[in-house]
Amino acid sequence: MNINIFFLLEQLLNGVQFGVMLFLISAGLTLVFGIMNLINLAHGVLYMLGAYICASVIQASGSFLVGVAAAIVGSLAAGIVIELVTFRPLYRRTHLDQVLVTFGLTLFFNELVRIIWGPTALYAAVPAALSGQIDILPGAPYPTYRLVIIGTGILAAVFLYALVSYTRIGMLIRAGASNRVMVEALGVNIKLLYTFIFGLGAALAALAGALAGPILAIESGMGNGMLILALVVIVIGGIGSIRGAFIASILVGTVDTLGRTMLRPLFATFLSQATADQAGPAIASMLIYLLMAFILFFRPQGLFPPRIR
C-alpha cells in the first residue's frame, strides 16, 4: 500500500474526530471521579440516552438541532435524577459499593431502552445540509458532518476550559478537586456543586451520543464500549483533569486510528503478508492499552494529575 502524506493527514483527522467524541464522554467521567471521588460505571448510559432521545425527537420534529437540544436537556434531567436518587447516599460508601450500584444502573437502563425503543437498533439520518463533503486536502474530500463533530468537540473543550479557569463555579470545581472538606467548611453548598457537575457531565455525554447517532447504530448497550475507552482516557490523562482528558482523548483516538490503518502495511514491509494480516489487526486492537501501560509506567498518576488532594 502506497502511503503518502495526504493519506496520513486524513487518518490523523479521523483520529482527531474519534478523539473529540471520546473527550465529550470522558470530560464528565473525569470530573465526577476526580471531584466527587465516585466511580460512575453508568456514564455510558447517558451517552446512549442522548443518542436515543436525539433520534426519536428528530423523527418527531424533523429537525436535527431540536433533536440535539432535546438530547442534552433530557439526559441532563436524567443525570440530575440519577444523582439525587442513587448517588447522594453513595458518596460516603466504598468504591466497591459504587461500582456495584452504577453497574446495576447500567443494566437497568440498557433494559429500559429495550423496553421503550425495542431490541432492534435505530438509525438517524445525517441532516441534509451536512451530508456532503468538503475538499480540505487536494483530492481528499472529507465528510462535512465529521468536520462538524470535530468543531463541536473543540468548542465544548474551549467552553469547559473557560468555565473551569475563569468562572466562580470553575473555581469551586478546582477547589473541590483539591480539598473537598475545606470547600464545605467555607460554606459552599457542596451537594449542589456535585449535582451541577454531574449534570454537566451528563449533558456532554448526551451531546456525544446525539452526534454519534447519524453515524452509528443506536442500540441498547452502545455506551458500554465507549465507557471502557473513556476510562482508559481518564486514567491516561490524570483523573480529575479536563486538560488531561482532552489531550488523552486525542492521543487515544489517533493512536487507535493510525494503529488500525498503518500497522498492517507497516508489518508487511518486514514480515510476510500473511503474518502481517494476522498480527496487524491483533496488535492494533490492543494498542491503546499498551499505550496506557506505557504511560502509567512513567507517570503513574497520568499525564496531568490535579495537584494535591
Added chain:
Amino acid sequence: MNGKLLAALSALCLMSSTSYGADTVKIGLITTLSGPGGVMGRNHRDGANLALEQLGGKIGNLKGEIIYADDEQKPDVGRQAAEQMVKQDKVDFVTGVIFSNVLLALYRPVIDSGAIMVGASGGPHEVAGEMCSPNFFSASWQNDQAPEAMGKYMTDQKIQSVFLMAPNFAAGRDMLAGFKRYYKGKIVAELYTNLNQPDYQAELSQIRFAKPKAVFVFYPGGLGIQFIKQYAQAGLQKDFPLYSVYTQNETTLPAIGAAANGNFETGFWSPDLKNPANVAFVKAFRAKYGYMPADYAASSYDAVNLIDSAVKAVNGDLSDKKGMIAAIKQAKIHSVRGDLKFNNNHFPIENFYLFKIVKAADGSYIRKEESVVLANHGDSYASKCPMK
C-alpha cells in the same frame, strides 16, 4: 413400597411425556433479535410464523409450536439457548441462526442430541465440508455461494481491480474466499474489520487512496446500514461502485435508501423473483407484517415448510428420524426461491441471481432481478463431505 411408588410415578411421567411428544411438534428457532443484527432475526421469526399460520398451526397434521430464543449475536448465548432447547424443551427441530460463528458454536450440541436442524441463514464451510451431518440441512445457502456469483459477474464485466472488505468472523472469511475463487482480476486489498466495529471512516480513507475500480463488501444487517451510510457520507459512491452480498437487501434498504441506488448485490432470493410461490409469499408477508421480507424471511419460511413435509412423510411418527431426513432431502415443497435441490452435504443447489438496487413505484428501494449468474449452483465444499 417406596420403590413401587417410584416406579409407578416414573412410568406415569414417561407416559405423559411420550403422549405430549406425539401430538405436538416443537421447533426451536434461535436467531439474533437484539442489536444491529435484530433486523435479520425479525425476518426469521416472522417468516417462520407466517409459514406455521398458513399451515393452519399444524406441522404435518400435528399441533405445531415454535419456541424462540435470542442469541444476541453471541456464540456462547446461542449455544446455551440450543442446549436448553434440546435438553429441557426437547424440541424435535431447530431452525434459524443468522451468524455463522453462532451456528458453529451450537452445531455440535444440537446434532449430538439427535434433533434435526434446518438452518435458515449462515452456512459456514466447516458444516458444508468435513463437519457435515445427516441431521443438518441448510434451507438458505453455503456462505461462499453468493460471493462466488459476484466474483464471476465482476470478472465477466471486466472490472479490473477490487477492494475487499468484510467483518473478521467465520462468515466474513468465507464470503471473501468465495469471491476470490471466481474473481480473476486484481485484488487491491483484503481488509477484515472487527465484527462489532461501529465506525469505518479510517478504512474508507484507505479505499480512496487505494483507488480500486470497485469495492466488494459483506456487512450483514445493521453493520451494512452503518457501512453504506458512512460510504455515502464519505462521497465514495460516485468514484468506487459498491458491490455486495447480504448487505444491500430489504433489511437495510429502508434505512440506507438512495445511498444504495444503482448498486449490485448477488443472492439466492429477492422479493422480485416472479415464481408463483414467491409472489404469494411476499404479498402475504407484507399484508401481515407491513414490511418487505428479505432473504432471511424466505429461508425461514422454506425451513418450516421443509419440516412440515418431513413430519407429513412419516405420518407424524417423530421417532422416525431417518424417514424425516430422507423426506427433507427430497425438498418436496414449493420453495419461494423456485427450484431447490439438496446436495450430498444437505446444502442447497440453487440459482444465484444478480440484483440491482432500484427505486420502486412506491418510492421504496428494492432488489430488482437482473439475470441468473450461476444456475443450479452447488457449493465448493460438498466433495469434502463424506455423506453420499
